Amino acid sequence: MSKTLIIAEHDGSNLNPSTAKCASCAAAIGQDFDILVMGSSVNAIAEQAAAIDGAAGVTVVDAENLANPLAVNHAAEVVALAESYSHILGPSTTYGRDLMPRIAALLGVNQVSDISTVEGSHHFTRPIYAGNAIVDVHAPENVTVVATVRVASWKAAGNSGSAAIETRSASAPASANTRYVGLEAGGGERPDLQSAPRVVSAGRAMASEENFEMVYELADLIGAGVGASRAAVDAGYCPNDMQVGQTGKIIAPDLYIAFGISGAIQHITGIKDAGTIVAVNKDADAPIFEVADIGLVADLFTVIPEMKQLLS
Amino acid sequence: MKILVGIKRVIDYNVRIRVKSDASGVETDGVKMSINPFDEIALEEALRIREAGLAEEVIVVSLGGNECQQQLRTGLAMGADRAIQVDTAEDLQPLTIARTFLKVIEKEQPGLVLLGKQAIDGDNSQTAQMLAALWDRPQATFVSQMNMSGESVTVVREVDAGLETIEVDLPAVISVDLRLNEPRFVKLPDIMKAKRKPLEVIALDELGVAPENNLEVSKYSPPPVRAKGILVEDTAQLVTELKTRGLV
Numbered sequence A: 001m002s003k004t005l006i007i008a009e010h011d012g013s014n015l016n017p018s019t020a021k022c023a024s025c026a027a028a029i030g031q032d033f034d035i036l037v038m039g040s041s042v043n044a045i046a047e048q049a050a051a052i053d054g055a056a057g058v059t060v061v062d063a064e065n066l067a068n069p070l071a072v073n074h075a076a077e078v079v080a081l082a083e084s085y086s087h088i089l090g091p092s093t094t095y096g097r098d099l100m101p102r103i104a105a106l107l108g109v110n111q112v113s114d115i116s117t118v119e120g121s122h123h124f125t126r127p128i129y130a131g132n133a134i135v136d137v138h139a140p141e142n143v144t145v146v147a148t149v150r151v152a153s154w155k156a157a158g159n160s161g162s163a164a165i166e167t168r169s170a171s172a173p174a175s176a177n178t179r180y181v182g183l184e185a186g187g188g189e190r191p192d193l194q195s196a197p198r199v200v201s202a203g204r205a206m207a208s209e210e211n212f213e214m215v216y217e218l219a220d221l222i223g224a225g226v227g228a229s230r231a232a233v234d235a236g237y238c239p240n241d242m243q244v245g246q247t248g249k250i251i252a253p254d255l256y257i258a259f260g261i262s263g264a265i266q267h268i269t270g271i272k273d274a275g276t277i278v279a280v281n282k283d284a285d286a287p288i289f290e291v292a293d294i295g296l297v298a299d300l301f302t303v304i305p306e307m308k309q310l311l312s
Numbered sequence B: 001m002k003i004l005v006g007i008k009r010v011i012d013y014n015v016r017i018r019v020k021s022d023a024s025g026v027e028t029d030g031v032k033m034s035i036n037p038f039d040e041i042a043l044e045e046a047l048r049i050r051e052a053g054l055a056e057e058v059i060v061v062s063l064g065g066n067e068c069q070q071q072l073r074t075g076l077a078m079g080a081d082r083a084i085q086v087d088t089a090e091d092l093q094p095l096t097i098a099r100t101f102l103k104v105i106e107k108e109q110p111g112l113v114l115l116g117k118q119a120i121d122g123d124n125s126q127t128a129q130m131l132a133a134l135w136d137r138p139q140a141t142f143v144s145q146m147n148m149s150g151e152s153v154t155v156v157r158e159v160d161a162g163l164e165t166i167e168v169d170l171p172a173v174i175s176v177d178l179r180l181n182e183p184r185f186v187k188l189p190d191i192m193k194a195k196r197k198p199l200e201v202i203a204l205d206e207l208g209v210a211p212e213n214n215l216e217v218s219k220y221s222p223p224p225v226r227a228k229g230i231l232v233e234d235t236a237q238l239v240t241e242l243k244t245r246g247l248v
């Protein structure tokens, strides 16, 4: 029997949208799929998972040591369930990227990273070289497929399902040599970058943390999430979780507006799947204009205040 | 304590990648090759730990043909004490790479293994996690701050939600992120000195590792190109355009 297991991601109170995106990938693979929710007191999250369209069942492993997303503890629980599944999928978020290779190694298989399309139950495409090449990858049929799903490539599955929820006790003791200390959340109240339909983003040109305020104000006016280039994060103008690109977040909003971002390949790879890319840059030769759907050669310090005025 | 650092030879991050017209791979002829930028950061961190007196030896390890000796020599010039090339002509997948590192670990008994969080060619982001699992030691991935304190290390990880702090006991595998440090520049005298530092070559099969490259890549394609966009004259036009397209 072939069945897929999806590893749910959550923050203790809400299911991360990446789980419903994994569900779309699982649906494309075409066999029944279950969703695994690991954590402590996660009944509400299990309910959200059970509502994902197409889910056959939800398995909850509830234990105190699973409350924090430590890969060592989570991997052990997944491996304990692995036998019943031909495919195990996790999101390409930092949670999934940390966890899934550990599972793959414990199962003795190679991992397919960042599935962007499904061509067959064991045939996928994925980007390499910061999205500058796409490869067709074939996984062997006689071993478990362990993979991460490139969340920017998939739309979230709907939520009108009602799968049965089954609770299991944890199989493995907590690791003694890895200890969770805490999380310093970055972004705050704004829409989550990885699921926001609109994102306003800015780069090194902002020149200071104070100047970044106007980017937040514009974003708030149109209900957008806020992103940044690596240069802006490195310079300390904004927190790390705002970085978009090869080594930051790969996103696919309907609208992406880039202010003062040159368009290095490492940045572009993070926005290639955006619906409409808008670039505002004072250098007409900036490479960002090669991918922009709408370009404006101008000084952002004039454009942002004008936009705020016209949009309020 | 010894620190083991993995180094991968990759196409330099500044090179524009081109897929070969026969779909068999990407163009590498005459292309500049470098140390994977993340690995350079891993090495820099190892050197700083040694310079702070918390480690005695830094060993750089690369898996590949003789050409990767060039990157190992760069690592030695940066300050690594010695280098190991695990010689193989095959393009190894992460599971085999992790198994190979484990063999080297069994020989060298390091207290810490530092790897890049991903290689900018395959973008897999797997080897460190796989190695930690096989070695049955803690993993700390995407690390942008490290503090060594005796038998353990406190790290800050760059995660989607912000900055996560965890503590792991040594030995451990740590995969590093870009903001951990800025690698030093190599000076000419160091390059000369590096030529005399030991570089050991071990054949992959001597380590008893059989490559398991069972993900088959059948085709390389260029990414889809976006349709050509338009230029607007001023902010008013931009806002009108956004409104007409129903985007704001």
Ligand SMILES: Cc1cc2nc3c(=O)[nH]c(=O)nc-3n(C[C@H](O)[C@H](O)[C@H](O)COP(=O)(O)OP(=O)(O)OC[C@H]3O[C@@H](n4cnc5c(N)ncnc54)[C@H](O)[C@@H]3O)c2cc1C
Binding pocket: A202, A203, A204, A205, A228, A229, A230, A231, A232, A243, A244, A245, A246, A247, A248, A249, A259, A260, A261, A262, A263, A264, A265, A266, A267, A270, A280, A281, A282, A283, A286, A298, A299, A300, A301, B013, B037, B038, B120, B178
């Ligand atoms: C391994 C590796 C991984 C990387 N990963 C990422 C990643 O994930 N994300 C990422 O973003 N980068 C990444 N980078 C860095 C990337 O190569 C670029 O250095 C970075 O994206 C540049 O940021 P920027 O566009 O803000 O700055 P710059 O390249 O300095 O560009 C600033 C732009 O602002 C414009 N400008 C200046 N003043 C104004 C003004 N007043 N009005 C309008 N325009 C103005 C300039 O014309 C210029 O185009 C990575 C690099 C490496 C080596």
